[in-house]
Amino acid sequence: xxxxxxxxxxxxxxxxxxxxxxxxxxxxxxxxxxxxxxxxxxxxxxxxxxxxxxxxxxxxxxxxxxxxxxxxxxxxxxxxxxxxxxxxxxxxxxxxxxxxxxx
Amino acid sequence: xxxxxxxxxxxxxxxxxxxxxxxxxxxxxxxxxxxxxxxxxxxxxxxxxxxxxxxxxxxxxxxxxxxxxxxxxxxxxxxxxxxxxxxxxxxxxxxxxxxxxxxxxxxxxxxxxxxxxxxxxxxxxxxxxxxxxxxxxxxxxxxxxxxxxxxxxxxxxxxxxxxxxxxxxxxxxxxxxxxxxxxxxxxxxxxxxxxxxxxxxxxxxxxxxxxxxxxxxxxxxxxxxxxxxxxxxxxxxxxxxxxxxxxxxxxxxxxxxxxxxxxxxxxxxxxxxxxxxxxxxxxxxxxxxxxxxxxxxxxxxxxxxxxxxxxxxxxxxxxxxxxxxxxxxxxxxxxxxxxxxxxxxxxxxxxxxxxxxxxxxxxxxxxxxxxxxxxxxxxxxxxxxxxxxxxxxxxxxxxxxxxxxxxxx
Numbered sequence: 001x002x003x004x005x006x007x008x009x010x011x012x013x014x015x016x017x018x019x020x021x022x023x024x025x026x027x028x029x030x031x032x033x034x035x036x037x038x039x040x041x042x043x044x045x046x047x048x049x050x051x052x053x054x055x056x057x058x059x060x061x062x063x064x065x066x067x068x069x070x071x072x073x074x075x076x077x078x079x080x081x082x083x084x085x086x087x088x089x090x091x092x093x094x095x096x097x098x099x100x101x102x103x
Numbered sequence: 104x105x106x107x108x109x110x111x112x113x114x115x116x117x118x119x120x121x122x123x124x125x126x127x128x129x130x131x132x133x134x135x136x137x138x139x140x141x142x143x144x145x146x147x148x149x150x151x152x153x154x155x156x157x158x159x160x161x162x163x164x165x166x167x168x169x170x171x172x173x174x175x176x177x178x179x180x181x182x183x184x185x186x187x188x189x190x191x192x193x194x195x196x197x198x199x200x201x202x203x204x205x206x207x208x209x210x211x212x213x214x215x216x217x218x219x220x221x222x223x224x225x226x227x228x229x230x231x232x233x234x235x236x237x238x239x240x241x242x243x244x245x246x247x248x249x250x251x252x253x254x255x256x257x258x259x260x261x262x263x264x265x266x267x268x269x270x271x272x273x274x275x276x277x278x279x280x281x282x283x284x285x286x287x288x289x290x291x292x293x294x295x296x297x298x299x300x301x302x303x304x305x306x307x308x309x310x311x312x313x314x315x316x317x318x319x320x321x322x323x324x325x326x327x328x329x330x331x332x333x334x335x336x337x338x339x340x341x342x343x344x345x346x347x348x349x350x351x352x353x354x355x356x357x358x359x360x361x362x363x364x365x366x367x368x369x370x371x372x373x374x375x376x377x378x379x380x381x382x383x384x385x386x387x388x389x390x391x392x393x394x395x396x397x398x399x400x401x402x403x404x405x406x407x408x409x410x411x412x413x414x415x416x417x418x419x420x421x422x423x424x425x426x427x428x429x430x431x432x433x434x435x436x437x438x439x440x441x442x443x444x445x446x447x448x449x450x451x452x453x454x455x456x457x458x459x460x461x462x463x464x465x466x467x468x469x470x471x472x473x474x475x476x477x478x479x480x481x482x483x484x485x486x487x488x489x490x491x492x493x494x495x496x497x498x499x500x501x502x503x504x505x506x507x508x509x510x511x512x
Contacts, residue, residue, distance in 0.1 A: 010335060012334060013269055014210045014318055017316045018313075019316070022326075025324075
């Protein structure tokens with residue numbers, strides 16, 4: 001028990017979880033770079049139509065929304081960079097956390 | 104061994120150790136068996152596959168390509184809610200090493216029979232206890248049988264213990280000395296065993312209607328689940344495994360006592376004693392080696408020494424507090440190990456020294472490494488080692504940094 005908190009309240013004796021957002025922990029903490037979308041280049045944003053969304057389709061962590069503008073959930077984005085690789089408009093660049101913080 | 108209350112339905116059969124272990128698995132109504140044959144465990148798997156093939160045991164026998172897979176099958180079947188069994192020896196157990204950690208970490212009550220055999224290099228198929236001792240820190244309960252009756256009885260108790268505390272149990276018995284040596288074994292009736300051992304109640308159930316992810320990536324810090332409940336991080340789960348093993352002592356003795364009440368052979372202690380009441384010299388050994396020590400103690404008694412034997416039965420959890428009580432009166436403790444922690448000493452010696460620290464004991468402790476790779480251990484040699492240790496007693500040197508070896512070097 002630390003500061004009055006004990007994980008015994010979960011009553012598990014092995015690691016277990018049920019399907020749901022964030023059940024694997026805040027996996028975004030692993031990231032060393034994250035995607036930044038340029039709305040001037042992104043096809044759905046530029047056309048204001050629900051087209052393309054290839055990044056949404058390919059994201060292995062399902063953190064990219066199918067909306068205009070596209071949103072990325074950085075709590076869970078691990079920074080794999082697949083979205084920036086598959087974007088046909090080269091609208092997504094990977095920015096290292098170091099660069100991002102120093103900006 | 105006391106046979107005060109033999110059940111009327113008990114049947115005496117002449118069995119070797121592997122057959123006794125197979126009978127134990129059968130009477131425990133195991134549902135999934137996955138094993139890969141290895142000397143000297145092979146007749147155990149053969150006997151079990153015969154039971155399954157002949158229809159006398161209603162279980163799934165999964166033929167696998169390796170020991171690693173054997174235990175992986177047991178882990179999966181156990182998570183799904185089945186009572187599972189596997190058996191192996193030596194290199195097979197070493198190959199299972201990763202899955203041994205996985206089984207304990209997942210808190211699955213798998214029972215494994217380890218038929219103790221030496222490890223290479225060089226190749227050797229004969230007996231010592233290096234294989235299971237090398238798996239000491241994987242989080243399994245370890246029970247060592249001294250004869251074939253104890254193999255059967257330990258198997259039956261192992262499931263009850265494992266399924267109460269949700270910790271896997273390794274039932275260890277010496278290769279050839281027990282595995283291939285026939286002895287009379289009292290086999291309780293299935294009806295009585297069913298009274299003793301209820302069906303397995305899993306703590307994990309794979310059910311598509313209530314999907315769960317078990318043993319997922321668990322990072323350093325606790326995390327809140329989707330319901331906002333703070334769940335264990337890795338360290339909390341490992342704490343719980345240690346806590347379970349600490350608390351398992353109570354279950355082991357309770358189950359052993361209950362077994363005694365039902366079948367007339369009590370296992371209420373985690374070690375057994377022979378002629379310890381008036382002894383000031385105690386020989387400590389584990390498994391079948393302790394039986395040889397009884398003969399050595401008889402030789403020494405004839406020479407006028409008050410010698411008793413303490414046979415370790417449960418090695419993990421280690422019965423430290425009880426051992427201190429049992430060894431309190433001794434002025435010389437001679438520990439024989441069929442294993443060695445290279446660069447240090449025999450594993451049971453280290454454990455006993457550690458248990459005695461801070462208990463105002465001034466006994467001389469001597470450690471001998473014996474019987475590695477099937478080298479025959481004679482009672483006379485054990486008695487000589489005790490006589491040699493008596494000289495250290497005169498010199499008053501309590502501890503020695505390294506063990507002595509009984510071999511031709």
